[in-house]
Amino acid sequence: MRKCFLNIYSFFGQEHIIVNYNDIAKLAKVSPTTVSHVINETRFVMPETKRRVLEVMKKLKYQPNLLARSLATGKTHTIGLVISDIRNPFYPELVQGVEELAVKNDYNVFLCNTDYDIEKGLKSIGALIKRKIDGIIVASSQVDSSIINQLMDTDVNFVLVDWGKRNVGVDSLYFDYKVGIAEAISHLVSLKHRNIYFISGPKTLKTAKTRMRNFIDAVKKYRDNNLAYKILEGDHKIEGGLKAAQKILKGKVLPTAIVCSNDLTAIGAMKAFKAGGIKVPDDISIIGLDNIALTEIVSPTLTTIELERYRIGKTSMEMLLNRIKDKKLPKQICIFKTKLIVRESTSKRRQDN
Amino acid sequence: MRKCFLNIYSFFGQEHIIVNYNDIAKLAKVSPTTVSHVINETRFVMPETKRRVLEVMKKLKYQPNLLARSLATGKTHTIGLVISDIRNPFYPELVQGVEELAVKNDYNVFLCNTDYDIEKGLKSIGALIKRKIDGIIVASSQVDSSIINQLMDTDVNFVLVDWGKRNVGVDSLYFDYKVGIAEAISHLVSLKHRNIYFISGPKTLKTAKTRMRNFIDAVKKYRDNNLAYKILEGDHKIEGGLKAAQKILKGKVLPTAIVCSNDLTAIGAMKAFKAGGIKVPDDISIIGLDNIALTEIVSPTLTTIELERYRIGKTSMEMLLNRIKDKKLPKQICIFKTKLIVRESTSKRRQDN
DNA sequence: ATGAAAGCGCTAACAT
DNA sequence: ATGTTAGCGCTTTCAT
Numbered sequence: 119m120r121k122c123f124l125n126i127y128s129f130f131g132q133e134h135i136i137v138n139y140n141d142i143a144k145l146a147k148v149s150p151t152t153v154s155h156v157i158n159e160t161r162f163v164m165p166e167t168k169r170r171v172l173e174v175m176k177k178l179k180y181q182p183n184l185l186a187r188s189l190a191t192g193k194t195h196t197i198g199l200v201i202s203d204i205r206n207p208f209y210p211e212l213v214q215g216v217e218e219l220a221v222k223n224d225y226n227v228f229l230c231n232t233d234y235d236i237e238k239g240l241k242s243i244g245a246l247i248k249r250k251i252d253g254i255i256v257a258s259s260q261v262d263s264s265i266i267n268q269l270m271d272t273d274v275n276f277v278l279v280d281w282g283k284r285n286v287g288v289d290s291l292y293f294d295y296k297v298g299i300a301e302a303i304s305h306l307v308s309l310k311h312r313n314i315y316f317i318s319g320p321k322t323l324k325t326a327k328t329r330m331r332n333f334i335d336a337v338k339k340y341r342d343n344n345l346a347y348k349i350l351e352g353d354h355k356i357e358g359g360l361k362a363a364q365k366i367l368k369g370k371v372l373p374t375a376i377v378c379s380n381d382l383t384a385i386g387a388m389k390a391f392k393a394g395g396i397k398v399p400d401d402i403s404i405i406g407l408d409n410i411a412l413t414e415i416v417s418p419t420l421t422t423i424e425l426e427r428y429r430i431g432k433t434s435m436e437m438l439l440n441r442i443k444d445k446k447l448p449k450q451i452c453i454f455k456t457k458l459i460v461r462e463s464t465s466k467r468r469q470d471n
Numbered sequence: 472m473r474k475c476f477l478n479i480y481s482f483f484g485q486e487h488i489i490v491n492y493n494d495i496a497k498l499a500k501v502s503p504t505t506v507s508h509v510i511n512e513t514r515f516v517m518p519e520t521k522r523r524v525l526e527v528m529k530k531l532k533y534q535p536n537l538l539a540r541s542l543a544t545g546k547t548h549t550i551g552l553v554i555s556d557i558r559n560p561f562y563p564e565l566v567q568g569v570e571e572l573a574v575k576n577d578y579n580v581f582l583c584n585t586d587y588d589i590e591k592g593l594k595s596i597g598a599l600i601k602r603k604i605d606g607i608i609v610a611s612s613q614v615d616s617s618i619i620n621q622l623m624d625t626d627v628n629f630v631l632v633d634w635g636k637r638n639v640g641v642d643s644l645y646f647d648y649k650v651g652i653a654e655a656i657s658h659l660v661s662l663k664h665r666n667i668y669f670i671s672g673p674k675t676l677k678t679a680k681t682r683m684r685n686f687i688d689a690v691k692k693y694r695d696n697n698l699a700y701k702i703l704e705g706d707h708k709i710e711g712g713l714k715a716a717q718k719i720l721k722g723k724v725l726p727t728a729i730v731c732s733n734d735l736t737a738i739g740a741m742k743a744f745k746a747g748g749i750k751v752p753d754d755i756s757i758i759g760l761d762n763i764a765l766t767e768i769v770s771p772t773l774t775t776i777e778l779e780r781y782r783i784g785k786t787s788m789e790m791l792l793n794r795i796k797d798k799k800l801p802k803q804i805c806i807f808k809t810k811l812i813v814r815e816s817t818s819k820r821r822q823d824n
Numbered sequence: 825a826t827g828a829a830a831g832c833g834c835t836a837a838c839a840t
Numbered sequence: 841a842t843g844t845t846a847g848c849g850c851t852t853t854c855a856t
Contacts, residue, residue: 138849149827154851164825181625184601185542186849189832194538196602199582204563204570213557217584221591226598229552229582231570238574245579248537249549272534356768385768392770412765415709415738417745491833502843507835517841539833542848 137178146174157182188250197438198228198246198254200239207382207410208427212257212279215431223439225252232258239265247272253438255279257431259325275441277434282324284451289437291430291452295325295407296332298423298456302377302405303336305421305458310467311375311403313346317362317387319354319379326354329379329407348373352383359386367394374402374467381406381413381422388416388463399465409459418462430454490531499527510535541603550791551581551599551607553592560735560763561780565610565632568784576792578605585611592618600625606791608632610784612678628794630787635677637804642794644787644805648678648760649685651776651809655730655758656689658774658811663820664728664756666699670715670740672707672732679707682732682760701726705736712739720747727755727820734759734766734775741769741816752818762812771815783807 139150146153148167155161156171163171174180188194199216201209213229220227228251230242239258243265246254253275256265259282266288269276278290306314316333319326330349337347350365352358359378366372367390378384384406388398398404398418406413406422413420433452440447492503499506501520508514509524516524527533541547552569554562566582573580581604583595592611596618599607606628609618612635619641622629631643659667669686672679683702690700703718705711712731719725720743731737737759741751751757751771759766759775766773786805793800 136849140849150850151827151829151852152825155826158851160851162825167825179624181597181601183542183603183849184598185538185547185603186832187851189536189538189542189834190849190851192832204557204566210557210563213582214584217557217582218586221583221595224598226581226583226602228579229566229570230574230579231567233571242574242579244534245537245577248534249579250536250538271532389768389770412768415742415765415769417770489833493833503834504836504843504845505841508842511835513836515841520842536833539848540835542850543833543835545848 136183137180138183141178142171142174142180145178146170192250194250194252195225196228196249196251197225197435198230198243198249198251200230200232200242200246200254200256200258202232202234202258202260204229204231207412208408208425209257211427212431212434215428215433216255216435219432219435219439232260234260236260236262236264240268243268247274252442253277255434255438256281257434259323275438275445277438277441279430279434280325282328286451287449289441289450291434291437291454293325293425293430293454293456295329295423295456296335298407298458299329299332299377300336300339301458302421302423303333303340305460305464306375306377306403306405307340307343307345309375309403309464312344312467313371313373313375315348315350315366315373315376317350317352317359317376317378317383319352319383321351323354326379333377352379352386354380354383356382356386356389359383359388360390361386363387363390364394367391367396372396372402375404375464376402377405377407379407381408381410381420384420384422384463385412385416388418388420399463400468403464403467405458405464407456413459413461421461421464422459423456424459425456426454489536490533491536494531495524495527495533498531499523545603547603547605548578549581549602549604550578550788551583551596551602551604553583553585553595553599553607553609553611555585555587555611555613557582557584560765561733561761561778562610564780565784565787568781568786569608569788572785572788572792578792585613587613589613589615589617593621596621600627605795606630608787608791609634610787612676628791628798630791630794632783632787633678635681639804640802642790642803644783644790644807646778646783646807646809648682648776648809649688651760651811652682652685652730653689653692654811655774655776656686656693658813658817659728659730659756659758660693660696660698662728662756662817665697665820666724666726667728667730668701668703668719668726670703670705670712670729670731670736672705672736674704676707679732686730705732705739707733707736709735709739709742712736712741713743714739716740716743717747720744720749725749725755728757728817729755730758730760732760734761734763734773737773737775737816738765738769741771741773752816753821756817756820758811758817760809766812766814774814774817775812776809777812778809779807 139153142153143150232239257279318330350362406420409422409424413422492506495506496503585592610632671683703715759773762775762777
């Protein structure tokens with residue numbers, strides 16, 4: 119099946135023919151070894167020889183076969199990025215952060231969408247490993263122990279992003295929701311709010327649990343101030359926020375402020391309140407979490423807690439590169455502070471409220 | 472550097488060692504060929520032999536090396552997806568469509584973000600080709616002839632998505648904006664609008680040009696009805712819509728309706744009008760294009776022209792798979808009709824307007 | 825300063 | 841029904 123006889127090549131310049139080291143070597147009257155060294159600049163080659171080789175390469179429009187190189191070197195310059203759902207506004211910026219730095223370092227990125235399905239995630243990671251990727255970034259919120267096990271089992275390099283648990287045994291990055299949420303509560307308290315609800319995310323999501331726990335912790339600090347709170351369940355989608363807000367509307371006493379586990383939830387809630395004739399922020403203040411682009415578009419614009427998604431993506435790639443460079447490096451943890459961004463959806467509690 | 476001596480393996484079961492056909496073959500007392508045939512089910516193997524091989528594979532936790540397989544077979548089961556900007560709401564659904572079908576067919580996807588930079592696009596495509604991907608889907612709106620040339624030069628399989636021009640020589644998919652835009656104009660005309668502006672996208676974008684041309688064509692059909700129109704320039708971002716609308720606000724006569732080259736532009740325009748005390752749709756009707764998720768969230772919800780992005784992604788993968796299966800297949804073109812989705816941002820022209 | 829040759833892990837044509 | 845062997849295109853050790 120090998121196709122290229124040089125004479126044929128020059129004959130049918132149009133035909134598409136795969137050129138390899140041997141072809142170059144013959145035409146340049148050197149050995150394949152020298153071709154390799156010219157390409158990789160991995161040992162001295164006489165300028166004149168080098169010139170000849172480069173010339174032939176250009177003439178034949180030589181394209182190195184990275185598969186072969188990878189097979190020989192054991193490095194693919196390829197990484198895998200596992201996420202749950204590219205349609206979730208959480209991901210695009212993270213993906214961009216990863217891809218950008220990857221390309222800068224001549225890596226290519228396999229993107230795997232798990233679609234919130236652990237089985238699919240396991241399968242994808244399996245495929246990546248068989249493709250001998252140099253490392254994997256798992257930013258799928260659904261990471262569960264079966265995935266960690268799979269990663270540990272093979273000794274592939276990997277980095278975990280915003281995984282619910284904190285595990286010192288692996289390279290990982292996470293958002294410190296605590297700071298941002300504490301700021302949010304403090305902000306609301308300073309605006310005289312004393313009855314604050316929280317609309318949570320789906321129970322199955324580790325990060326959602328973390329967010330909720332941090333809310334509760336933050337609120338409890340103000341016990342002396344008579345701060346009351348209540349938790350409702352959402353689903354991290356608009357729908358869930360809407361429904362939760364409708365439930366709230368049916369209650370006898372309305373809270374004066376609501377913190378939501380993510381922005382979509384908050385936006386859903388705002389929608390419900392608008393429909394119910396409750397004004398945001400006049401009647402009720404709302405705070406989201408994520409700072410997705412939407413928050414600046416809705417009206418009123420949404421006060422929210424910022425997550426630096428681009429940065430966490432970029433940094434996760436950085437960590438992975440370090441890990442690839444040196445397997446023995448001590449495991450690292452990188453924490454990203456979150457911070458409150460005040461916009462229009464929060465204001466001072468009305469006197470009569 | 473080869474690492475696995477079976478005795479050592481069994482000794483240090485913990486160590487991470489790469490198992491290959493030879494290891495399996497020895498332990499199972501067969502030839503590597505048979506191992507290959509067991510794995511690929513590519514010729515008959517005695518049930519008993521097969522059992523032994525499979526058993527050993529399981530014991531050694533064998534993972535096939537797809538790089539080696541690819542090098543031997545000339546197929547990688549890998550494709551490249553080139554887009555401009557994953558943060559652009561146009562892309563996530565398309566990516567999902569591609570990835571989903573790819574994974575179903577045991578392909579993995581290299582994602583390349585060109586960041587609207589032709590150089591970066593060329594570099595990415597070059598890398599993909601060197602990685603011997605089986606095909607490329609180019610859905611980067613910035614496709615220009617240098618990219619086409621690069622693709623044609625190597626005889627890589629590729630598919631073009633929503634490329635501005637229509638080229639019969641290559642597999643391609645595009646949206647037929649004409650239908651949707653015609654529906655939009657017809658909708659506005661039936662609502663008695665007779666002065667319609669268009670806020671376009673950036674001049675450099677081929678698809679933006681197409682959208683504009685289609686607008687003009689549609690409007691011209693109503694010349695008899697005294698339909699006036701005007702074109703303003705935007706940038707396909709919120710900012711551009713906002714600025715264009717501000718410019719409109721300064722004009723003596725306001726249009727009664729505006730069609731925008733994309734949804735973000737429309738949302739920017741709505742923002743500007745809201746700020747300027749002009750009510751949508753009471754004072755002015757607005758129509759977007761893309762039908763991104765946002766259109767249902769803003770208020771008023773945005774009348775827009777739907778593009779089936781998930782479907783075009785999925786279909787492009789389908790076309791690529793067909794092309795990979797059969798290089799000789801006649802080139803295909805697939806057109807996706809667009810259609811108007813009426814929401815709250817359009818209404819009947821006020822009498823006094 | 826350059827070459828020969830073995831090897832990366834797999835496949836597949838050609839035996840037997 | 842299974843094995844032998846020669847690649848795939850590249851790297852790298854060891855010679856010279």
